[in-house]
Amino acid sequence: MTQSIHNHHPGKDFNYLENLRRRLLLVLSRSPARFEHLLQEAEGAYPTDVQQVLQDLESEGQLRLTSNGEWTTFQEAAHPSALKPDGPQTGPSAALSNDLPEPHPLDFDWRFADEAIHLIVQELRARCIGNIAVLGAPTVFRCLVDQGIPAHLFDKNAAVLDYLKQRAYHTFTEIDLLCPGPLPSGRFECVVADPPWYPEHYEAFIDASRTLLKIGGRLFLSVLPRLTRPGAEETRQTILTYAAARGFEITNIIPSALTYVSPPFEKAALKIEGLVLGHWRTADLFELEKKVEVHTSTRQLREPDTWQNFLIGRVQVRLLPTRSDAGFKLCTDPQSWRLRSVSRRSPARTTINVWTSRNLALTVSDTRPLGSALQLLQAGSKVPEAVAQTSTKHQLDKSQSQQLRQIIEAIVEDSK
Numbered sequence: 285m286t287q288s289i290h291n292h293h294p295g296k297d298f299n300y301l302e303n304l305r306r307r308l309l310l311v312l313s314r315s316p317a318r319f320e321h322l323l324q325e326a327e328g329a330y331p332t333d334v335q336q337v338l339q340d341l342e343s344e345g346q347l348r349l350t351s352n353g354e355w356t357t358f359q360e361a362a363h364p365s366a367l368k369p370d371g372p373q374t375g376p377s378a379a380l381s382n383d384l385p386e387p388h389p390l391d392f393d394w395r396f397a398d399e400a401i402h403l404i405v406q407e408l409r410a411r412c413i414g415n416i417a418v419l420g421a422p423t424v425f426r427c428l429v430d431q432g433i434p435a436h437l438f439d440k441n442a443a444v445l446d447y448l449k450q451r452a453y454h455t456f457t458e459i460d461l462l463c464p465g466p467l468p469s470g471r472f473e474c475v476v477a478d479p480p481w482y483p484e485h486y487e488a489f490i491d492a493s494r495t496l497l498k499i500g501g502r503l504f505l506s507v508l509p510r511l512t513r514p515g516a517e518e519t520r521q522t523i524l525t526y527a528a529a530r531g532f533e534i535t536n537i538i539p540s541a542l543t544y545v546s547p548p549f550e551k552a553a554l555k556i557e558g559l560v561l562g563h564w565r566t567a568d569l570f571e572l573e574k575k576v577e578v579h580t581s582t583r584q585l586r587e588p589d590t591w592q593n594f595l596i597g598r599v600q601v602r603l604l605p606t607r608s609d610a611g612f613k614l615c616t617d618p619q620s621w622r623l624r625s626v627s628r629r630s631p632a633r634t635t636i637n638v639w640t641s642r643n644l645a646l647t648v649s650d651t652r653p654l655g656s657a658l659q660l661l662q663a664g665s666k667v668p669e670a671v672a673q674t675s676t677k678h679q680l681d682k683s684q685s686q687q688l689r690q691i692i693e694a695i696v697e698d699s700k
């Protein structure tokens with residue numbers, strides 16, 4: 285069984301592309317702009333979608349690319365004095381997160397750029413006295429603790445939490461908020477939350493926030509921009525409706541306040557599409573106040589995540605435990621090991637059972653031999669030793685042993 289590279293991207297949505305088209309034409313009606321600038325103005329649209337829409341508009345004769353690399357409408361000559369975007373700007377920095385284990389797509393982990401962390405901490409300093417709960421934002425948590433501000437982190441990422449623990453950060457709880465146990469009630473003045481950008485995660489993080497917060501407490505919530513993907517606008521509405529039904533009132537919105545670092549898995553996916561970009565993703569910062577205690581029926585809890593995690597240097601390798609009586613076999617063509625999408629809607633996601641934080645993603649018939657080899661590598665073994673020991677333990681034949689070695693070498697090489 286091999287996987288086609290064309291099966292990596294989710295299908296396109298006509299209304300969504302139409303909205304993106306309108307947005308880009310509006311931005312370009314004001315001034316010609318480079319791709320990077322358009323991306324920042326595209327309200328979260330994924331770079332390949334922005335590129336596709338620009339190319340479609342070009343082939344329809346509505347836009348052209350000038351010799352200095354700017355996209356422009358044909359009406360542009362009529363008002364050349366329109367506002368120009370600034371010249372090259374220094375990009376956001378990532379010094380506050382680049383030592384942590386790498387973000388993995390299974391955690392939907394997009395880390396904040398330093399500027400976003402500073403902005404959140406500044407907002408908290410200005411608006412909050414007392415205990416702060418941080419849901420799904422380890423970088424903000426670490427910065428708060430470093431500044432002597434009492435904070436408690438709730439997150440499910442074991443690799444990141446282990447890393448923090450080794451560095452003497454102890455005020456955290458490892459928890460899957462989609463299926464949490466009991467949380468301390470009414471103990472916090474403020475919550476900062478950066479859930480994965482899906483309705484069920486927002487609902488789970490809002491539910492946790494309302495339990496943790498006192499009446500009058502504030503929730504600072506990162507919210508996905510309108511064109512992040514088809515349905516993002518409806519998700520934004522759902523978030524507000526859900527929060528209101530749970531006793532929250534919106535008090536402030538800072539649009540595009542939070543810049544994210546493009547994670548290695550996203551950079552790798554974009555590189556295959558020929559795009560090497562800076563940190564282009566932003567979110568809005570919503571501030572909400574818990575006005576009343578509302579008693580609602582409990583949300584349906586999800587099954588806990590069963591992927592196993594291994595850390596090779598800073599690279600996270602995840603395995604979805606899979607067994608086969610037919611023995612160990614590689615099922616994916618090495619040509620398509622690099623997942624070309626970061627979307628949860630990617631059809632390829634349904635078959636993968638080996639997945640790295642650099643977006644190497646493949647399928648094997650049985651993950652047990654790979655698990656053994658990764659455990660040995662994690663403990664410091666070299667590749668030949670790990671393959672030899674694993675082959676003996678799992679009684680792999682020569683061809684199986686070679687396939688195992690091919691996978692391990694690719695992961696190790698890619699992790700450098």
Ligand SMILES: C[S@@+](CC[C@H](N)C(=O)[O-])C[C@H]1O[C@@H](n2cnc3c(N)ncnc32)[C@H](O)[C@@H]1O
Pocket residue numbers: 391392393394395396419420421422423424438439440441459460461462478479480481
């Ligand atoms: C969008 S990232 C936010 C990271 C944040 N911007 C930062 O810089 O630290 C989502 C975070 O939520 C965590 N997470 C994802 N799913 C979760 C769940 N079900 N329960 C608890 N935490 C979760 C991830 O481990 C990750 O830290």
